[in-house]
Amino acid sequence: MDMTDLADGKLAAVLRECAAARFTGVLRVDGQPGGTIHLADGMISACETSGAPGLEVVLLRSRRVSVADWDAAFTAAAVRDREMTAELIDRELLGTGEVEALLRTTLADAMFALVSGEVDGWAEAAAADCLLPLTPPARGGWLLNEAARRAQVLASFGESAVSARDRVAAAPGTAQATRVLGPGQDELLGLADGRRTARDLAFARGRGLYETMLQLTRMRAGNVVVIRSFDAAPDGAEDDRTGAGSGGGVVAGWSWVRCDSLRNVCVPAFTSASACVALRERVRARATSASTDDS
Numbered sequence: 001m002d003m004t005d006l007a008d009g010k011l012a013a014v015l016r017e018c019a020a021a022r023f024t025g026v027l028r029v030d031g032q033p034g035g036t037i038h039l040a041d042g043m044i045s046a047c048e049t050s051g052a053p054g055l056e057v058v059l060l061r062s063r064r065v066s067v068a069d070w071d072a073a074f075t076a077a078a079v080r081d082r083e084m085t086a087e088l089i090d091r092e093l094l095g096t097g098e099v100e101a102l103l104r105t106t107l108a109d110a111m112f113a114l115v116s117g118e119v120d121g122w123a124e125a126a127a128a129d130c131l132l133p134l135t136p137p138a139r140g141g142w143l144l145n146e147a148a149r150r151a152q153v154l155a156s157f158g159e160s161a162v163s164a165r166d167r168v169a170a171a172p173g174t175a176q177a178t179r180v181l182g183p184g185q186d187e188l189l190g191l192a193d194g195r196r197t198a199r200d201l202a203f204a205r206g207r208g209l210y211e212t213m214l215q216l217t218r219m220r221a222g223n224v225v226v227i228r229s230f231d232a233a234p235d236g237a238e239d240d241r242t243g244a245g246s247g248g249g250v251v252a253g254w255s256w257v258r259c260d261s262l263r264n265v266c267v268p269a270f271t272s273a274s275a276c277v278a279l280r281e282r283v284r285a286r287a288t289s290a291s292t293d294d295s
Helices: 010-020 055-061 067-080 084-090 096-115 140-155 185-191 198-205 209-221 273-294
Strands: 025-032 035-040 043-048 118-125 167-170 193-197 225-228 254-258 266-268
Touching (some): 067 084, 096 140
Antiparallel strands (some): 025 035, 025 118
């Protein structure tokens, strides 16, 4: 797919049809990274993809919300059968306007990751549960145009542009003590080990994919980092699934992280949000069963 003309891609046509038909359900998109788009009356309420961090990852990795507070809110929402966003607001972990702004931002980032990758096909399905939907939902046209705008910004850097699947390493001879880096770039440089991709770095830091790609692109243009293609064998690659380090272990370019809604389950970072919602139902069932036994 042409990175500079995303809004006119084949996925845009089906989203326009969904909008015209006021379709409510999910659109399962096959490809790399692929994902699931949730629609309500033709508008988009969520996009689940392994290609970009969702709100949960952003909040926890950035420490905006603590793990303990998130776990407590998640359990309460599951037991009471209410939306996670409402629980976060009631516990004063986030404000109402803040939740909407963050959900809109992460939704736009997820759509950018989805349409800037490879789209092989799609299929409509019935509506499914979504942990963190945007209310009210966003128009598909706006999201696709925003994805196209972001792609054009990156393309304007020419050969320096970094893709989500590029492995990033510090440029030879780079010494942080002798260079003045921009905000957040020192952290990126410390994590850029030649094994992590731009996508991995976004997850490791709890930052948006586009924000991370743009920073890395600027750093590459300034000869601070170099890239290797996704298909190139990374130096010292090994099968590390222990989750060691800031971003977890890396296997063939993917970061392995804990499923942030279930602390006792270790899953790949590309586990779908739908799978975590299914696991949430098990938590709710166990909690209900325990409550019944106690009584």
